[in-house]
Amino acid sequence: xxxxxxxxxxxxxxxxxxxxxxxxxxxxxxxxxxxxxxxxxxxxxxxxxxxxxxxxxxxxxxxxxxxxxxxxxxxxxxxxxxxxxxxxxxxxxxxxxxxxxxxxxxxxxxxxxxxxxxxxxxxxxxxxxxxxxxxxxxxxxxxxxxxxxxxxxxxxxxxxxxxxxxxxxxxxxxxxxxxxxxxxxxxxxxxxxxxxxxxxxxxxxxxxxxxxxxxxxxxxxxxxxxxxxxxxxxxxxxxxxxxxxxxxxxxxxxxxxxxxxxxxxxxxxxxxxxxxxxxxxxxxxxxxxxxxxxxxxxxxxxxxxxxxxxxxxxxxxxxxxxxxxxxxxxxxxxxxxxxxxxxxxxxxxxxxxxxxxxxxxxxxxxxxxxxxxxxxxxxxxxxxxxxxxxxxxxxxxxxxxxxxxxxxxxxxxxxxxxxxxxxx
Numbered sequence: 001x002x003x004x005x006x007x008x009x010x011x012x013x014x015x016x017x018x019x020x021x022x023x024x025x026x027x028x029x030x031x032x033x034x035x036x037x038x039x040x041x042x043x044x045x046x047x048x049x050x051x052x053x054x055x056x057x058x059x060x061x062x063x064x065x066x067x068x069x070x071x072x073x074x075x076x077x078x079x080x081x082x083x084x085x086x087x088x089x090x091x092x093x094x095x096x097x098x099x100x101x102x103x104x105x106x107x108x109x110x111x112x113x114x115x116x117x118x119x120x121x122x123x124x125x126x127x128x129x130x131x132x133x134x135x136x137x138x139x140x141x142x143x144x145x146x147x148x149x150x151x152x153x154x155x156x157x158x159x160x161x162x163x164x165x166x167x168x169x170x171x172x173x174x175x176x177x178x179x180x181x182x183x184x185x186x187x188x189x190x191x192x193x194x195x196x197x198x199x200x201x202x203x204x205x206x207x208x209x210x211x212x213x214x215x216x217x218x219x220x221x222x223x224x225x226x227x228x229x230x231x232x233x234x235x236x237x238x239x240x241x242x243x244x245x246x247x248x249x250x251x252x253x254x255x256x257x258x259x260x261x262x263x264x265x266x267x268x269x270x271x272x273x274x275x276x277x278x279x280x281x282x283x284x285x286x287x288x289x290x291x292x293x294x295x296x297x298x299x300x301x302x303x304x305x306x307x308x309x310x311x312x313x314x315x316x317x318x319x320x321x322x323x324x325x326x327x328x329x330x331x332x333x334x335x336x337x338x339x340x341x342x343x344x345x346x347x348x349x350x351x352x353x354x355x356x357x358x359x360x361x362x363x364x365x366x367x368x369x370x371x372x373x374x375x376x377x378x379x380x381x382x383x384x385x386x387x388x389x390x391x392x393x394x395x396x397x398x399x400x401x402x403x404x405x406x407x408x409x410x411x412x413x414x415x416x417x418x419x420x421x422x423x424x
Contacts, residue, residue, distance in 0.1 A: 003046075007036040007102045009095055013049055013056045014087035022275065022330060024087055027056040034088065034099075036106055043113050045106045047086075057086055063111035067103045068336050069096065070329060077103070078340070262348050268341060269361065275334060276368050279327070283375050286323060290382055293320065297386065317386065324379055331372050338365055 010031045014024040034049040034057060049057035059079045067077045075096055076087040090096040293316060342362045 003037050003039040003041075005035045006038050008033050009099055010034070010091070011095075011099070012089040013051075014089065015056075016085035016087070018084070021271070022278075027051075031091070032056065036102060045110055058082070059086060061103075061106055061110050063107060063114055065107060066336075066340065067100055068333075069100060070332055072096070075100065076333070078337075258348055261344075265341060265345050265348065269345070272334065272338060272341065273361070273365065276365055276372075279330065279334075279372055280368070282327065283372060286320070286327070286379060287375075289320065290379065293317075293386065297389070313390065317383065317390075320379075321383060324376060324383070327372075328376055331369060331376065335366075335369055338362060338369070 011034050012026070012031050013028040013034070015027045017023045017025050028049070028051045030051075032049050032051045034047065037046045037048055038044075039046070045061040047057055047059045047061065048055065059077075059082060062081075065077055065079070067075055069075045072093045073090045073096055074087065075090075076085055078085045088096075088099065090099070296313060296316070342359070345362075346359075
């Protein structure tokens with residue numbers, strides 16, 4: 001009930017082919033409503049589009065998403081949660097620009113909400129860490145009671161279950177020497193106060209029995225103070241050990257998550273390398289087709305104005321142009337994917353030696369993409385040259401056609417004169 005639309009536009013929806021990952025599959029039969037929704041209860045944004053009873057887009061926006069404008073009327077973004085890439089085709093470029101502006105606005109709002117949530121969690125964590133709370137269920141280490149002074153870890157059967165003491169000593173407010181000095185000062189102060197009270201009491205009574213009782217009371221009070229202080233420090237030590245164990249488990253989970261993300265990104269990088277090899281093969285095939293095209297042009301020059309040959313040549317030029325545009329779009333998409341992948345790998349491999357190898361692979365892939373782009377530009381130049389030569393040939397053929405038409409008209413006039421003479 002808390003989710004409301006905040007922006008709506010019309011566009012054709014496409015999904016990336018899950019098998020090839022290189023071509024688009026239409027998800028809607030026509031232009032449908034594409035809306036931004038805001039869920040106030042969960043404080044998140046979604047892009048939703050429905051055609052009939054089928055949801056063609058259901059994408060939750062995250063701060064890491066990027067919307068890429070690949071042409072004047074087409075754009076795309078990748079959704080890792082849905083494991084797909086969405087594409088939108090608009091009727092005009094201003095509509096696409098409006099959608100991009102709204103996407104950036106919503107993305108910024110999502111990023112700010114995530115930062116606020118992280119700050120709140122950090123404040124809660126700092127607040128809970130600054131308040132010492134001893135509980136029997138906090139940790140297996142904190143549940144053990146130690147009525148006597150602790151023994152060395154080698155003599156304790158359960159010492160291996162607790163984290164090392166070096167990790168928690170730094171979190172204590174003072175060291176052992178400070179604790180001993182504090183206890184000594186408290187004992188001296190207490191003894192002084194007791195001695196003063198004993199002197200005052202000796203004025204009232206000077207019996208040896210009364211003095212012995214005062215000494216015993218002073219010793220018992222000092223011993224109880226020391227035991228209370230030791231129990232307090234012992235409880236704080238247990239709490240620090242429990243917090244250290246919880247932090248160790250948390251970092252272990254985060255390390256496992258980073259390893260899984262690293263494996264997934266490595267697989268994606270290998271797939272990208274395979275796609276680059278496939279594009280190289282396609283470029284080689286286009287070069288062969290270009291060679292065949294040149295031979296066809298020579299054949300057409302020999303045919304001297306055959307209309308069927310000219311129509312076939314135009315068809316082949318159009319097909320080659322479409323292939324070139326498709327290849328350029330695929331190269332741009334792959335450049336964007338490689339850039340995103342490089343950012344993710346840099347984030348996950350920061351401080352590791354394996355990041356250098358990944359960057360080298362990315363540099364090689366980028367160099368290959370530059371080679372592909374230069375090949376496409378050369379192919380465009382060849383197409384332009386072919387088009388200009390075809391225009392010149394078309395002009396010559398039109399002149400020949402006009403001359404042929406004149407000759408045919410003259411022959412018809414001669415035939416008409418001959419037939420009129422024969423009839424007369």
